[in-house]
Amino acid sequence: MNFAFSLPLALAAALLDVTVGYPQAVYRAIGHPVTWMGAFVAALESRLNRPTLAFEVGRASGVFALALYLGAVGVVAGLVSSLAPSGVVGFAALALLASSLPAQQSLDRHVLAVARGLEQGGLAAGRSAVAKIVGRNPETLDEAGVARAALESLAENFSDGVVAPLFWIALGGVTGGALYKAVNTADSMIGHKTERFLAFGWAAARLDDLVNLPASRLAALWLIAAAAVTPDASAREAWLTVARDAGRHRSPNAGWPEAAIAGALGLKLAGPRVYGDRLVDDAFMGAGRREADAADIIRALKLYRASCVIQALALAGAALIAQA
Template sequence: MLVHGDALLLVVAALLLDAVIGDPDWLWRRAPHPVVWIGNGIGRLERRLNPESWSRRQRKLAGVITVIVLVSFAMLVGGVLADLLNDNWIGFAIEALIASTLIAQRSLYQHVARVRRAFTEGGLPAARQAVAMIVGRDPERLDEAGVARAAIESTAENFSDGIVAPVFWLALLGLPGLIAYKAINTADSMIGHRSTLYIDFGWAAARLDDLVNLIPARLSGLLVAIVAPIVRGSIVASLRIMMRDASRHRSPNAGWPESAMAGALGIAIAGPRVYAEGAVNDPYLNAEGRAAALDDIGRALRVFVTACVLQAAIYAALALLL
């Protein structure tokens, strides 16, 4: 399926619904979120196809089969829903509402803003608890700069894989593409680890996640750089740092939006950090930048919101032209 006006209108409608409604707690306390359904399916496949008694080669093959089954089923569900809902404006509205549940603009903003508010209301201990909800590193090892840096990195990375990437695949392949993307991304977060249990079984999920985020990650960095002036940053400096430092990140994709954000804010992010499984001694992105501070979380959120608005405006313009 090629990008066309109807798909782009669906993108714009889903973005607007997500911005206004987000993920209401009252709803998801009563019904499982679609990502929960996806996660439950992955869990069932993992329990059946990743026994410790199997060889590494068997586990890797089982992981490939798991990803094929997962993506095929996601595409099938998305295709059935799209066919059922494409006849009238009510169906279009329902399809847009379904799509909006798989985009994370409002929820990401709320989670990161909660870290900033916790700093103000409860100091560093409260901020550590809040940031632990969005990053995997050990919060007790974080000082004020570390908490701010973690929140900003999460904002940049999740702008890519929680917003730009799902929207990209929605525009390109419609609802089947969006659901398949979320299935791949969820699989990567659940089994795409380097632990003994998942290094082989999760190999296919991790590699496919890298592939489907390849273009969106670079688009994310570009959007962040373009809106840098909203925080008195430089577009040129942000682009320069992104092009220079993105490859220094351990992920082939996360470095693009993160280094662009570092350049836009004039701060150093990434670098050495401690996770539950151990320490990571990564280089800094924009190493010449200053240390992150509490105020930089608010600045990162302004960049994030403006980049989201720019993305929606681009898709709206394309919808009018195509």
């Protein structure tokens, strides 16, 4: 890959995403690349997943489905990239396409809605807003639980919904970003540890863990750096909390940004949580207050926005070096 092209492309995608976002009119007319990928995954799963099969056979079927799916996404993305005209017009077209892959503006809007819900409508409104961004049952959450859920979602989605797509665009252009998004979409749909997906979704879940490893560490780094320039946040505590707690999280990736936010804001996140009817006994991230509130969500969003700026500056710097 030509980094003199892919790094500016990642920067342009980030700037377009945060300033323009994905137009609702376009979404209503043709959907979104993630919805197309999701439809493909659903079609493969309905045809190839047979929960009655032996575990090894179900896992092999899932590996085959994932390979078929990623191959198709890679071919389409590669063709689109190769057919783009050279020069400014082609770069702009690919940047617009790439800007559909990260979700800076969307994540900010959804997390802010939880804070506004708690402030203006109380627990019921907060639960309604947080239900749109988390997988756990919001009816089991009190106000502090709703706030913590929003903070944990912000942390995890900053890593896999913002940093990771831009990282893979920077490495592999539109094709790299599309393949990452395809893996992440497959994991969100079939990577669950339920009876139906335990075997078939095994490959998607393991690959998603792998491709998110670099981004989760970068996300923590951006958050630590942002804490140094964000009022009422501690870069030192963010660093110490990541070093102490990130590796104890059940996920190989989610603990890094969660620990960074918890440490920076003096909170205690994660810990035992209920997903559906299943209790997940996870380690705590941070050693601060457990009673989070709407004000903490606003503080976290300031940290998140500063992190996005720092990431954009890092991409700009890398692009300048690549052009030299």
